[in-house]
Amino acid sequence: MKEYGMxxxxxxxxxxxxxxxDKKDSLTEIDSKLGDGDMGISMSSxxxxxxxxxxxxxxxxxxxxxxxxxxxxxxxxxxPSTLGTLLSxxxxxxxxxxxNREYIEExxxxxxxxxxxxxxxxxxxxxxxxxxxxxxxxxxxxALEEVYTNTASMDKALQAAEExxxxxxxxxxxxxxxxxxxxxxxxxNMEYPDAGxxxxxxxxxxxxx
Numbered sequence: 001m002k003e004y005g006m007x008x009x010x011x012x013x014x015x016x017x018x019x020x021x022d023k024k025d026s027l028t029e030i031d032s033k034l035g036d037g038d039m040g041i042s043m044s045s046x047x048x049x050x051x052x053x054x055x056x057x058x059x060x061x062x063x064x065x066x067x068x069x070x071x072x073x074x075x076x077x078x079x080p081s082t083l084g085t086l087l088s089x090x091x092x093x094x095x096x097x098x099x100n101r102e103y104i105e106e107x108x109x110x111x112x113x114x115x116x117x118x119x120x121x122x123x124x125x126x127x128x129x130x131x132x133x134x135x136x137x138x139x140x141x142x143a144l145e146e147v148y149t150n151t152a153s154m155d156k157a158l159q160a161a162e163e164x165x166x167x168x169x170x171x172x173x174x175x176x177x178x179x180x181x182x183x184x185x186x187x188x189n190m191e192y193p194d195a196g197x198x199x200x201x202x203x204x205x206x207x208x209x
Contacts, residue, residue: 005062006062043199
């Protein structure tokens with residue numbers, strides 16, 4: 001069974017950070033249609049905080065729970081938006097699931113992604129269909145779990161999960177948001193996809209690569 005230790009998990013964190021930084025303008029543009037337009041800045045600031053956390057994380061430390069919790073707290077301080085807080089809760093949930101271990105087995109990854117989504121749903125009091133990041137994140141988790149279970153191939157699972165997240169993002173077009181600032185707009189600008197789902201697709205693309 002393939003295992004992922006501190007070096008591999010740090011690399012994944014840094015890949016996601018790079019997406020948040022590189023897509024800052026795109027996220028700001030879509031968020032300005034439905035929210036207050038600060039998502040790009042918030043996610044980029046959070047990513048920079050995680051990058052700094054990784055760079056200063058003790059080299060001899062192999063405890064993945066500590067990495068996830070430290071990254072989550074740094075992200076939340078730097079990106080104190082609703083989405084930033086929810087993503088931080090999700091990271092913390094994964095860290096707690098790992099219970100101070102030094103590695104993640106590949107077969108555990110789909111369940112950890114689902115735990116991440118479940119935590120965001122629970123803390124944000126939202127569900128699929130409410131026009132939030134969950135409309136892409138849950139399809140991503142579903143496809144990852146189904147394809148990996150059937151094929152034992154993470155490459156195939158990540159490809160299917162990206163496609164599912166993209167379909168989830170597209171499904172938010174034409175819907176009225178039920179939570180957050182976007183809900184204040186009622187039916188105005190509802191032709192645009194939810195900004196959180198756009199972020200989810202950007203990350204899914206990078207992880208698939």
